[in-house]
Amino acid sequence: MADLSRREMLKRVVVAGAAASLPAPRTPVASAQPAAETFEALTAEEGATLQAVVARLIPADERGPGALEAGAATYIDRALAGPLAASRGAYREGLAALDRHARSTGGRAFAALDPADQDRLLGDVEANAAPGFGPGAAGFFNLVLTHTIQGTFSDPAHGGNVDFIGWRMIGYPGVRTVVTPDLQRIDRMPPERQVSAYDFPAFSAARERRTRGH
Numbered sequence: 001m002a003d004l005s006r007r008e009m010l011k012r013v014v015v016a017g018a019a020a021s022l023p024a025p026r027t028p029v030a031s032a033q034p035a036a037e038t039f040e041a042l043t044a045e046e047g048a049t050l051q052a053v054v055a056r057l058i059p060a061d062e063r064g065p066g067a068l069e070a071g072a073a074t075y076i077d078r079a080l081a082g083p084l085a086a087s088r089g090a091y092r093e094g095l096a097a098l099d100r101h102a103r104s105t106g107g108r109a110f111a112a113l114d115p116a117d118q119d120r121l122l123g124d125v126e127a128n129a130a131p132g133f134g135p136g137a138a139g140f141f142n143l144v145l146t147h148t149i150q151g152t153f154s155d156p157a158h159g160g161n162v163d164f165i166g167w168r169m170i171g172y173p174g175v176r177t178v179v180t181p182d183l184q185r186i187d188r189m190p191p192e193r194q195v196s197a198y199d200f201p202a203f204s205a206a207r208e209r210r211t212r213g214h
Contacts, residue, residue, distance in 0.1 A: 041080035041088060042095075045109075049095045050076060052111040054148045056118050065165050067152045075151030075160030076144075087143065094133075094140035101130045157198040164194040 039047040051073045058067035067073075080088050101124065102110035106117050113121070124130040126141040133140065151160030153170065161167060167174065174193035 039077045041085075042077050042091070045099075046092065046095045047073065047077060048111045049099055049109070050091070050144075052113075052118060053095075053098070053122065053144055054151070056115060056122060057145055057148045058152055059115075064169060067148050069162070070152045070165035070169075071160045071162035072148045072151030074162075075154070075158060076147045078159045079147070079151075084147070087147075090140060090143060094144070097130070097132045097137075097140075098125065100132050101125075104131070155196050155198065157196045167194060 042050060051068055054072040054076075055066060055068040058070075058072070060066040060069060076084070076091075080091060098121065099110050102108060102113055102117075102121055105121065106113050110118060110121065121130070122141065125133060125137045128135060128137045130137045150158070153166035153172075154161055155175075156162065156164065164174075166172075174195060
């Protein structure tokens with residue numbers, strides 16, 4: 001993986017727009033990562049591999065937690081059981097190929113490798129240089145990267161961004177439905193107001209109408 005530091009990841013988020021084209025919210029805001037993950041679309045083995053991948057794409061460091069702690073893997077799994085179901089086959093094949101590559105080069109499943117070895121293998125995938133993947137390796141890398149960004153930085157109503165970890169990581173102060181002159185000042189950051197957009201009555205009503213099919 002080409003030195004995908006947290007700084008570089010945040011640059012990608014700003015340029016690409018992490019919350020674009022997100023599926024409709026499916027679950028209430030979570031307050032914490034579950035101690036033992038239960039997967040809906042993925043098998044336990046696939047889920048463990050995905051958790052290890054997202055942990056390296058946006059890693060925790062001395063400045064705070066990363067994508068794993070923000071629930072990005074949970075977001076992806078839940079979305080694969082719903083709005084992103086069309087990508088389920090790509091994840092099944094890609095995660096299996098990544099584990100085969102890990103076992104053939106490191107003798108262990110991807111999730112059991114040291115972080116440095118995981119980074120090296122993900123670099124192979126990103127560069128289309130992972131045996132067994134074929135020319136679609138980079139496509140799979142970018143698919144998981146896109147969904148990891150979404151799961152880390154999107155509104156918590158979508159199943160990720162647990163405890164607003166992603167928003168705090170990039171300094172996003174939270175949703176505002178009214179922007180006062182004081183909030184528009186450029187000499188200071190606005191105070192944090194970390195709530196889901198769907199906690200506002202207008203948005204929650206729209207979600208309920210979508211859910212009922214009206």
